[in-house]
Amino acid sequence: MIYLEEVIQLNLIKDFQLNHEPIQMTFHSQTTAYWDIYHAHQGMEFIYVHQGEGSVIIDPFMYEIKPNTLLFFQPYQLHRIKMDLHSSTYNTYERSKFLFEPSIVDNLLSTLPNMQSFFRTLWKDTLTCQVLYLPELASSWDVQLKQLDNALLSTPKEEHMEEFAIFLIGFLQGLRAHWPDKQDSTSANQRPMHHVEHIMKWIDEHYQNPFKLEELAESLHLNTTHVSHLFRKFSGSSITEYLTAKRLREACWLLRTTSEPVHIISSAVGLSNVSYFCQLFKTHIGTSPHQYRKNSTHT
Secondary structure, three states: OOOHHHHHHHHHHHHOOOOOOOEEEEEEEEEOOOEEEEEOOOOEEEEEEEEOOEEEEEOOEEEEEOOOEEEEEOOOOOEEEEEOOOOOOOOOEEEEEEEEOHHHHHHHOOOOHHHHHHHHHHHHEOOOOOEEEOHHHHHHHHHHHHHHHHHHHHOOHHHHHHHHHHHHHHHHHHHHHHOOOOOOOOOOOEOOOOHHHHHHHHHHHHOOOOOOHHHHHHHHOOOHHHHHHHHHHHHOOOHHHHHHHHHHHHHHHHHHHOOOOHHHHHHHOOOOOHHHHHHHHHHHHOOOHHHHHHHHOOO
């Protein structure tokens, strides 16, 4: 069984469903509650830490987080961020972050070959550095991030990609000048995808269908026992827990953004038994799907 806290921890970044919103951003977001998230997700993500201290695990390595730290995660790359909100120095985790679908950006950079090459390195290569301490860029990036935030809030959605492209070119120029590993994206040094990342990606692509562990294991050329063991070892949860979190998050999205009846939404997230779906939703979200939709329309 998973509880609400686990749904939040496993699926918080599933708010970043890039099929609905290919660009997503938060500006100077603050957290004072417990923060320990271990996940992988669609898209490229940059987090700039304004305040707070803690640690981040990327693959097998751990790095320190402190103010003016930039974190960068490739698509479906497992990472864990844990912030110490009871330290003598900081009791708030404050950050700005943006997440986007890289293939769209790659097309926009087609007329800038050097920038596109650097971008593809960040997107696809095995990187020796994904955590940078850059206090010298704090003021300029803060201005750029604020301008992007204002632009996304004040312009129609169809103009967001253009505004984001303008921001990203300036952001990448600053990052490129300070990036310690100038790898050539034409090299064969592509980052291998971890088995757990494959599992998460497979679930993201197949959650709408009835789940069969055998099909997942076959796609990885592993046996079912090994697949289950690997996922729990590296993610801290079972495949069923992750799948349930994924389905519930998608259901929440559909309840908030569509008028489809509950039985249609239940089927859309891979649960043909609507009674079971409602029971599952009530257990983990704390309210019925109908009440959740009603509450969402008043917020």
